[in-house]
Amino acid sequence: xxxxxxxxxxxxxxxxxxxxxxxxxxxxxxxxxxxxxxxxxxxxxxxxxxxxxxxxxxxxxxxxxxxxxxxxxxxxxxxxxxxxxxxxxxxxxxxxxxxxxxxxxxxxxxxxxxxxxxxxxxxxxxxxxxxxxxxxxxxxxxxxxxxxxxxxxxxxxxxxxxxxxxxxxxxxxxxxxxxxxxxxxxxxxxxxxxxxxxxxxxxxxxxxxxxxxxxxxxxxxxxxxxxxxxxxxxxxxxxxxxxxxxxxxxxxxxxxxxxxxxxxxxxxxxxxxxxxxxxxxxxxxxxxxxxxxxxxxxxxxxxxxxxxxxxxxxxxxxxxxxxxxxxxxxxxxxxxxxxxxxxxxxxxxxxxxxxxx
Numbered sequence: 001x002x003x004x005x006x007x008x009x010x011x012x013x014x015x016x017x018x019x020x021x022x023x024x025x026x027x028x029x030x031x032x033x034x035x036x037x038x039x040x041x042x043x044x045x046x047x048x049x050x051x052x053x054x055x056x057x058x059x060x061x062x063x064x065x066x067x068x069x070x071x072x073x074x075x076x077x078x079x080x081x082x083x084x085x086x087x088x089x090x091x092x093x094x095x096x097x098x099x100x101x102x103x104x105x106x107x108x109x110x111x112x113x114x115x116x117x118x119x120x121x122x123x124x125x126x127x128x129x130x131x132x133x134x135x136x137x138x139x140x141x142x143x144x145x146x147x148x149x150x151x152x153x154x155x156x157x158x159x160x161x162x163x164x165x166x167x168x169x170x171x172x173x174x175x176x177x178x179x180x181x182x183x184x185x186x187x188x189x190x191x192x193x194x195x196x197x198x199x200x201x202x203x204x205x206x207x208x209x210x211x212x213x214x215x216x217x218x219x220x221x222x223x224x225x226x227x228x229x230x231x232x233x234x235x236x237x238x239x240x241x242x243x244x245x246x247x248x249x250x251x252x253x254x255x256x257x258x259x260x261x262x263x264x265x266x267x268x269x270x271x272x273x274x275x276x277x278x279x280x281x282x283x284x285x286x287x288x289x290x291x292x293x294x295x296x297x298x299x300x301x302x303x304x305x306x307x308x309x310x311x312x313x314x315x316x317x318x319x320x321x322x323x324x325x326x327x328x329x330x331x332x333x334x335x336x337x338x339x340x341x342x343x344x345x346x347x348x349x350x351x352x353x354x355x356x357x
Contacts, residue, residue, distance in 0.1 A: 017234060018296060024054070024231050025294035030222045034079040037217035039072050040210070041203035048194050048309055049076060049168065051288040053228070054235045057191025057281065058147055058167040060132075060182075060313065067196045069170045073128045076168075080228060081221035082125035083162065087143075089135035091180075095142035098122050099152045117154055122146050125162055125225055129169035133179045140182060143167065144189050164228045184272070184316055191281045192309035231291075238287040240298045247300050247341050248282040251307060254339050255315050255331070263338050269321035269331055274314035281310050300341040308332050 028050055035046055045061070049072075052059045061069050070086075077084035087098060100120030106113045121127070122143070129143060146152055147167050151160045169190070171182070187193065199207060223231070253261045255273030266273070286302035308329055315328040 017237060020231070020234050021238075021291060021294055021296055024234060024291050027223055027227075027231070028292050031076070031079045034219045034222060035072070035075055037219060038075045039068060040206045041199045042068070042072065042196065045072070045194055045196055046076075047289075047292065048192050048306070049073075050292060051285050051306065052191045053164070053166055054232055054291060055191060055281070055284040055288045056164070056166070056232050057284065058189065059169070060187065060190040060193045061168065061170045061196055062173050062193065063170075063196030064174055064198075065172060067198070069196050070128065070130055072196075073126075073168045073170070075219055077126040077128070078219040079222050080126070081224045082164070082228070083123075083225075084126045084128070085121035085124035086128040086130060087121050088130045089132050089139070091134060091136065093135045093139050095139050096120065098139065098142050099146065100154065102154060117157075117159075120152075122152060123159075123161060125164055125166075125228075127165075127167045129167055131172060132169040133171040133181050136180055137183075140180065140186065143169075144186050147189055162225070164225060164232060184313065187313040188275065188277055190313065191285065192306070193313035194309050195312075235284070235287050235291050238290055238296060238298060240283055240287065244286070244298050244300055244303060245283065246343070247339070248279050248286070248303050250343070251303070251335055251339050252276075252278045252282070254335055255311065263334070265334055265338075266331065269317055269324075269326050270315060271318040272316040274311055278310055278314050282306065285310065304336055304341070307336060311335075 031050065032043075032046060039046070049059055051057075061073075063069055074084065074086065087093075098120050099122050100118050102115045102117050104113050105116040127143075132140060132143070146161060150163075150165055151158050153159070172179075198204075250261065252274050253259050254263060255266060255270060255278075256262055257267050257270055257273060259273075262270075262273070282303050283298070285306040286298040289302045289305060290296070290298045311332045312328045315331055317326060317328055317331065321327075321331070
């Protein structure tokens, strides 16, 4: 299908926005270069992290120990000129250890006592929630509330979190003893669930070679906090043609067992499908992906490219699927094969003709 810039007018983005889009692409290329000083490979993971950041979303990274998940997030934070906090989640961590707490402070001159709030590590731009499945549900919920509301309420007083604000959480999939897995409904707060996989042979050779020698790369910040906020607003302004929205909507609705649009394999393998957040994040992620490539419009290829990280924690497989070794990613593969991205070809052609007129 022909890529379609917009459903409205040929000049969907103003000239200043087009220039800002080019600046965004240059900035992201610079961020990738800075990350490349420390991180070997993992290009797809880095791209998905950047898409989440510029979409104002949060990411859940899952991978076995030793794949540099923590190092990747901390290095990403260094490439932005922002405040960074790392929270190591443990079974004894309390909600106040994240959000902060009120203490009684005495004025030595007058002897009067008053409450003073001590800010917790959540008051930063980038939060690394390390091993989020190691802490009890009450503490997990405190973090997830802050993610959703972008504020913390202490003693009846609301305190906004800084902008930009995003949480990059990690979890270990192989150790289940002493863990508290995030419920599926809470995982839905994360825009993407990203799998961090083993490196290739050549990449692992480079890792072994560099990390066992005298190796001390310096990561330079590329963007200020306010610049990140402005670029997030720019991504939101990127238009999406109706046929792309319809395609994203059909993909999501096809995951719901009770819907007529659901294919037979979904009814056989899925217990619960994706909710409305999936459509929102497909479109926002598509906008961010287009922006990272310097394009002022979204196409169906953008939607297909991010379907797996959007669906893998929202499509809940049943016992039949688990007994056959069918994962959410496998269901997504079948959906991408089944749901026709050209179903609105006539509508897309009309928009293309309007764009060329």
